[in-house]
Amino acid sequence: MTLLGYRLPGMSSLIVWGLLWEIIGQSGLTFFVPPLSEVVATLFSVIGTDAFQKALAETAYAFCVGVLSAICIGIPTGILMGKNRLLDELLLPWVNVFLSAPLTALVPVLMVLFGFGMRAIIITTTLFAIWIIILNARAGVKQINRSLVDMARSFGASPLDAFFKVYLWAALPEILGGIRIGIIRAVKGVIIGQLLISIVGFGALFELYAANFLMGHFWAVLIVLFALAFTISEILAYLERRVSYYAAKR
Amino acid sequence: MPQTSAAETGTDATEDTAFEIAVSTRNISKNFGDVEALNDLSLEFPLGQLTSLLGPSGCGKTTLLKIIAGLLEPTSGEVEVNGQKVTGPGPDRAFVFQDFALLPWASVIRNVAFGLELRGVARSEREAVAESYIKQVGLAGFENAYPHELSGGMRQRVGLARALAVDAEVLLMDEPFSAVDEQTRRKFQEDLLGLVQDQKKTFIFVTHSIEEAVYVSDQVAILLPRPSRVSEIIRPSSFRGKGVDNIRRDPEYLDIVDEIWTSLRRYVE
Numbered sequence: 001m002t003l004l005g006y007r008l009p010g011m012s013s014l015i016v017w018g019l020l021w022e023i024i025g026q027s028g029l030t031f032f033v034p035p036l037s038e039v040v041a042t043l044f045s046v047i048g049t050d051a052f053q054k055a056l057a058e059t060a061y062a063f064c065v066g067v068l069s070a071i072c073i074g075i076p077t078g079i080l081m082g083k084n085r086l087l088d089e090l091l092l093p094w095v096n097v098f099l100s101a102p103l104t105a106l107v108p109v110l111m112v113l114f115g116f117g118m119r120a121i122i123i124t125t126t127l128f129a130i131w132i133i134i135l136n137a138r139a140g141v142k143q144i145n146r147s148l149v150d151m152a153r154s155f156g157a158s159p160l161d162a163f164f165k166v167y168l169w170a171a172l173p174e175i176l177g178g179i180r181i182g183i184i185r186a187v188k189g190v191i192i193g194q195l196l197i198s199i200v201g202f203g204a205l206f207e208l209y210a211a212n213f214l215m216g217h218f219w220a221v222l223i224v225l226f227a228l229a230f231t232i233s234e235i236l237a238y239l240e241r242r243v244s245y246y247a248a249k250r
Numbered sequence: 251m252p253q254t255s256a257a258e259t260g261t262d263a264t265e266d267t268a269f270e271i272a273v274s275t276r277n278i279s280k281n282f283g284d285v286e287a288l289n290d291l292s293l294e295f296p297l298g299q300l301t302s303l304l305g306p307s308g309c310g311k312t313t314l315l316k317i318i319a320g321l322l323e324p325t326s327g328e329v330e331v332n333g334q335k336v337t338g339p340g341p342d343r344a345f346v347f348q349d350f351a352l353l354p355w356a357s358v359i360r361n362v363a364f365g366l367e368l369r370g371v372a373r374s375e376r377e378a379v380a381e382s383y384i385k386q387v388g389l390a391g392f393e394n395a396y397p398h399e400l401s402g403g404m405r406q407r408v409g410l411a412r413a414l415a416v417d418a419e420v421l422l423m424d425e426p427f428s429a430v431d432e433q434t435r436r437k438f439q440e441d442l443l444g445l446v447q448d449q450k451k452t453f454i455f456v457t458h459s460i461e462e463a464v465y466v467s468d469q470v471a472i473l474l475p476r477p478s479r480v481s482e483i484i485r486p487s488s489f490r491g492k493g494v495d496n497i498r499r500d501p502e503y504l505d506i507v508d509e510i511w512t513s514l515r516r517y518v519e
Contacts, residue, residue: 145349145351147347147348147349147351148351148353150316150321150345150347150351151345151347151351152368153321153339154319154320154321154339154343154344154345155339155344155345155364155365155368155412155416156339156340156341156365156368156369157368158368161368165353165367165368166353169353169355172355243355
């Protein structure tokens with residue numbers, strides 16, 4: 001976008017919104033919104049504290065394990081569903097139900113099943129991420145050009161070769177798209193898990209700050225979380241663009 | 251590729267000598283559900299020659315090719331390649347696809363070497379082989395290009411090089427030139443004649459173009475639909491050796507094209 005003849009760099013609009021936040025904060029309209037400058041200052045002081053780093057480590061651990069298991073289970077399941085009619089008929093209704101289900105309502109059940117610890121949080125994260133990953137991997141395999149499959153067979157590909165050298169790559173654009181959306185959902189999952197199941201990690205911090213009306217702290221942690229989720233999503237979007245050149249030509 | 255040995259091979263092909271048979275199909279039937287695609291079809295393909303399967307759409311020519319490739323299983327009947335019964339895809343046959351079937355995420359050289367890669371040939375070895383075939387099909391300098399950067403004709407050259415690189419005795423070509431433009435197709439047809447001559451391979455070539463079939467073939471098998479059958483086998487005799495530039499105005503060429511059209515026209519709506 002250009003303004004008064006100057007080319008504005010990307011995301012310049014954030015400056016406008018930041019200014020608006022600062023003005024509302026300075027005006028003292030509501031204690032709920034402290035000035036942005038104060039939030040940023042708090043952010044830097046909070047980042048160094050043990051409580052924050054412990055929360056970050058716990059969250060990162062739950063998030064990574066949760067996402068990794070969603071990917072490791074989700075992609076093969078999706079690919080197998082795309083290849084095998086029987087498996088597809090068996091699993092697809094469940095995948096669709098869980099994809100649209102309000103998973104937050106399931107969290108209390110998970111608490112009962114898996115206890116009040118890290119395990120339940122990880123499973124919550126996985127449950128949030130896995131369905132869209134399965135569905136996208138399945139869609140990716142479904143649209144593979146029939147003659148590419150014939151080609152692999154006619155040149156003597158073993159099932160394993162066909163999987164790793166043809167199916168996986170041909171479905172990669174869709175798979176990466178699924179992972180990106182799955183990870184965004186996993187961020188919700190890990191925070192909801194921490195808030196509802198056991199008060200640890202960022203969930204604990206949110207509880208603490210909100211209960212004590214430390215709004216500056218509250219917003220600072222929120223900004224960090226938003227930034228992390230956004231960065232991860234952008235990195236994946238970049239990877240997706242790198243393979244999308246062939247997405248239309250399979 | 252102009253042929254040099256025009257005069258020597260010109261006349262003696264008229265004597266119908268018994269050819270060595272590379273591929274034979276015996277009593278092949280194939281049903282897709284209730285639809286009968288092929289019914290009791292037997293055909294023989296001479297070694298080192300190019301045989302076209304020609305017919306109106308729906309006559310089962312691609313189905314027959316895929317059965318020979320081992321990609322489809324016949325409902326009954328059997329295929330033999332060099333005396334061996336076909337039970338599935340094998341290293342003695344290589345397939346050239348109508349839509350090229352290239353890996354879009356792989357470079358030209360990896361695509362050409364893909365058949366060898368699947369056979370476990372070491373990387374340096376298979377790339378050396380691939381490189382020589384890339385040169386042979388006229389794509390030298392494009393080794394590291396990706397399929398989406400190439401024109402349709404160049405992509406089919408990659409597909410052809412991939413089939414040649416595995417050094418199979420039988421090349422199965424499924425309407426390989428139908429997705430490229432007319433001028434490229436003519437060049438391909440000329441090159442194919444040269445290829446048949448110096449590769450000593452058996453070519454089975456599916457096409458719906460009468461002119462193309464007569465131009466490139468040592469033997470044209472006319473397939474007719476409903477019920478699917480081989481109605482006629484035509485062996486052009488006199489013009490094969492006259493050089494690529496003279497074929498299209500040879501009287502025999504024109505007669506055969508006409509004759510085939512006469513027998514096919516009532517199957518075309």
